[in-house]
Amino acid sequence: MITIQNNRLKATLNELGAELISLINLENEDEIMWEGNPDFWGGQSPVLFPTVGALKDDKYIFEGQTYELPRHGFARRRVFEVKGFSENEVVFELNSDEESLKIYPFEFSLEIKYTLTENKLTVSYNVKNLSQKEMYFSLGAHPGFAIDTENGLNYNDYEIAFSDDEKLEIHPLVDNLISNETQTIKLSNKTLPLSYELFAKDALVMTNMKSRELILRNKKNHHKITFTFSNFPYFGIWAAKNADFVCLEPWQGIADLENHNQELTEKFGILKLEKNQDWKADWAVKIEQFL
Template identity: 85%
Template sequence: MTTIQNTKLKATFNELGAELVSLINLEIGKEIIWEGNADFWSGQSPVLFPTVGALKDDKYIFKGKTYELPRHGFARKRVFAAKKSSESEIIFELKSDEESIKIYPFQFSLEIKYTLVENKLTVSYQVKNLSEKEMYFSLGAHPGFAIDTEKGLNYSDYEIIFSDDEKLEIHPLADNLISNKIKIIELENKTLPLSYELFSKDALVMTTMKSQELILRNKKNNHKVIFSFSNFPYFGIWAAKNADFVCLEPWQGIADLENHNQELTEKFGILKLEKNEDWKADWAVEIE
């Protein structure tokens, strides 16, 4: 485990997956990140790369060859190299190797930088194509935020406020794949009340969400997590059944569509990088 901190926040990371496993508000001693209880979900803030969500039959085809990848890719199960640049900033890097090439035939560098400034944590991603040919990938964030249900508080005391959406167009999941159906959730005052029932049929997957900022707010004590992101066109919201957390997930890419032909180059949301080209995106969480 590796830690960075300033006077307001303390963040802890696991080099396995470069995963954020703790973010403590030092002013009130409150943990912001889900505890990772394996009875519900053992993850806390995994990095999804080089795919987001499930592949059809866990397989994809590239240049006539079939490869297998687990749901959300392999980066979350790999050890990243850590380089601490200051007390309040750390950089992790994962590079392709002989093992990754067997299941993902591209040479790459994935760099993740975590930076604390005042009461804000910023997470920046850079993917670089080190291959001699074009490279195809997706990347997503999956941070789980703790929901406080102690001292008279309930899951339903929380809500998500969207900066720019009056309604949400949801793509329901069918066996972990994106179905052809659309479900509309109308928002009142751009607000989505949280409930355990909201995720009874898995994640809320959106490809047309307008908001670039969301606020996770407790209506009783007005504690807030302000979540913002850039260069991620898709978004997911998810929680495990009856678990006291909610994941706010900006994505570049989504699970395979039900009728996808498994060709990697034709996958919805996939990105292509030319030789030596890079891609950048980020998200941030501000604690109030």
């Protein structure tokens, strides 16, 4: 485990998956992140790479060869190397190797940097194509934030406010794949009330969400966190059944469409990098008032 902190926040990270497992407000020792209870969901903030979501039959085709990848890729199951470390910042790196090349035929470097600045945690990603050919990949974040249901509070006391959306166009999931149909959720004053029922049919997947800032807040006590992101065109919101958390998930890429032909180069949302090209993205959470 690696810990970074400043005078406002303390973050704990696991070298396995370079996963954020704790973010604590030092003023009152409140935990911002989901506890990772395996009875509901054992993850906390996994890194989704080189795919986001499920592949059709867990397989894809590249240059005539069929490969298998688990849901959300393999990075979350790999141990990252610590490349840089200071009191309030840590940099992790994962590189391709013989094992990864068997299931993902590209040489790459994935760097993830966690930085604390006052009351904000910023997570930055840098993917570099080290292959001698074009590289195809997706990357997504999956942080789960705790919902306080103690001291007279419940899940329905929380809501998500969107900076630029009056409605959400949702792509339902069917057997973990993206449906060809869409559904619309109308927002009231750009706000989505949370409820356990909201996630009865899995995640809310959006490919055209306008907002790049979301506020998760409690309607009773006004405690809130502000979530921002850049260079992620897609977004997911999810919670496990009856669990006291919500995941805010910026993505570059989504699960396969129901009718996808499994060709990696034709996958919706897949990103192509030329030789030696970099791709960068980031998200941040600001603890303005504390959950």
